[in-house]
Amino acid sequence: MSREKLQQLGLELPVLPTTSVGSFPKPDYLMKARSEYAKGKISRQELEEAERRATEFWIRRQEELGVDILVDGEMYRGDMVAYFAEHMPGFESGGLVRSYGNRYYHKPIIVGEVKWPGPITVEWWKFAQGLTQRPVKGMLTGAYTVMDWSFNEAYPDRRAACLALAREIRKEVEALIQAGAKIIQIDEPAISVRPEELPLAIEAMHLTTDGLPAYFVTHICYGAFEQIYPDMLQLPVDNFDLEMSNSGLDMLALFRQHPYNKDLSFGAVDVHNHQVEAQPVVEERLRQALEVLPKENLWVDPDCGLKTRSVEEATEKIRVLVAAARALRN
C-alpha cells in the first residue's frame, strides 16, 4: 500500500531504498563558526554561509555514496527540540539541565500559547532539494516529543500542550508540502517512555498529518518498544524508522509475535559505536529482517542520527549500509 502511495506522489524508489535518520556530523569549519557566532565574533550571515556549505557537502556526499532518499543533515540545528522552540513564539530558552555525566542542554520552557511563526525549515529543505534530483526528506520533531522535552508553564497539562503543538506543527508540514516535499519525517523519540501516553501521541500525530498528501515517516529510538508494540502501529504514518542494531534486533521477535504492517526504515548500523561494521555483518542484519518483513516494505538506514560520529565514520557507515542494501537487492 505504501508503495502505491509513493507512486501516487510520483516517487519511484528501488527495492531496499537507503536513507538516513536525519543528522550528520558538523564539519570542523561549521563547529568553529557556531562557536564564533555564539561569542559574537561573526555575523548571522557568516554562520548561515557555513551552514549552507556544510549542507551542500552532505548532499553531495550522500549522492556520491548512492543514497536514495537524502536528508539535509541538520547543519543548522543544535538540538532537535530546542531548534523548534527557538523559532516558535510561546517558548523561552531555559537554563542548563543535565542529560548524563558531564553533558548538559538548555531545556525550553513553554511560557505562552505556542504559535507557528511561518515556515521554519522550509527554506532549508528547498535549498537542499535544489541541489539534487533525488528526494530530500522534510524533517520535523513531533508534538509529543517537543512537549515531553520542554517544561510547561502555560498549558494546564501535558495533553493540552501536546495537542496545541500538534496543531502548530501541522502548519509546518503543510508548508513543506506546499514547497514540494513528498516524504516528511516527524521524529518522536520520546514516544515510548510513558506507554500510558501512547494514545495521546497517536492523537497528536493524527492532528499533525491527517488528510495531508505526503508519505510520513516517524523515527523512534531508545525505547521500551515491548511496552508499546503493537499499539504503536496505530500511529498514522507510513513508515517507522527504528533503531534495530543497537538492541540486537530484538524488535524482530516482537514482529514475529504480532505482524508488522507498515514500511520499516531498518536501523542497520549502530550509531553509538566508532567502529564501522563489516559489510557481511550489515547484510546479515538485513537478511534477518527479510525473514520477518516483505522486501518491498523494507528501507535501510542507520539506527539514529549520525551527528555524534566523525565525518569519516559517518561516511563509512553510510557506505557500508548502501553496499549491503545493494548486495541484497538482487
Add this chain to the structure above:
Amino acid sequence: MGLRLANHSSYPRIGESAEGQLLRRTIAQWEKGEKTDADLRAAENRMTELAIEEQVAAGLNVVTDGQIRWYDAISHLAGKLQGARINGLLRFFDTNTYFRQPVITGRLERTGPMVVEEYRFAQQKTSRPVKPVLTGPYTLARLSVAENGTASLFENMLEDYTRVLAEEIAALAAAGARMIQVDEPYLLKRPQDFPALARALDELAARKGSARLSLALYFGDVTALYERLQKLPVDELVLDFTYSPRLVDAIAAGGSDKELGLGLLDGRNTRLEDVGTTTRQLERILKAMGSVSATLMPSCGLEYLPRDRAQLKLKHLLSLRQALEGSRV
C-alpha cells in the same frame, strides 16, 4: 512543630554564572589530564557548598548535599562495590536523563564508605540537619543486570544490595546522621514486588540505630499502595503527589500513622504551584494527620530543573508555608 521544609535529594550542579560552570569545566579538563583528582575534588566540594548555601538561604529546615558528586542515582553507589562493574547508558525512568547500568559479576561487598564521607563533608558546612540519601536496594537490583544475563539472579542481587546498604546505613547513623532517606522509585513500576521491598526494609531498619529512616517513592502513582506503606518499618514516607492525583484525598480520608514528606511541588517542571490550590491541599492533609509531623518538599530531586528555577522552587516552599500560616490566623 509546624510544617518543616526540606529538599528531596539532588540539586543542580551547574548554573549560568562562571562559578556555576566550575564543575563542568573542571571535569572536562580532568578528562583531558589538565586537572588533578584533587582539583576535581575541590570543584565538587565547592559546588556542594553552594548547593547547601542556596538551600539554607531558601529557608529549608533540612538540607541535602545535592548529590553533586553522583554520576547518577545508580552507578554512584553500585560503582563503589566489589562485585559490580558499570556498563552503558540507559534511560532513567521517564526522565530525559540517563544512568549507567551496573553489571553484577559476583557477590557484592562493601569495601568502604559509599556516601558517609560525603555526608560528613556536608554536615560540617551547615548547622541544619543534612539528610543523606541512598537509592534503595530494590531499585538498584531492578536496574542492574547479572553478567550472564539470567533474570533468576534478581533475588540474589536484592539480597546483596540490601546487605551492603544496611552496612552503609549503620555507618551513616554512627557518623551522626539523624535521618536517612532511601529512594525506591522502581516499586511504583512493579507494585507486586511490595513484599520483597518490605523484607529489604526490615533489614535496613534493623541497622538504623537512632536515625530516622525515610522511604521515598516517586515517578509513579502511589495512591493504591498508600495503606500498605503505612505498615512498613520506616519512620517517614516521602511521596510524589505529581503522579498521584488522588493521593490528597486518600490522606485526607485515612490520615497517616507515619510522618510524611509531602512532595507537592513538581520537581520536574518549572511552573510554580498555585498558592491557593496548594495551601488548600496542605490544610486537608495536615488536618487529617493531626499531631503527626509533616515536611513539605519537591516531588523528586531538583536536578531536573535549571539552577535558577530550582532556587525558585525552594523559595516557593517557604511562600507556601507562610501562606498556610497566614490562612490559619
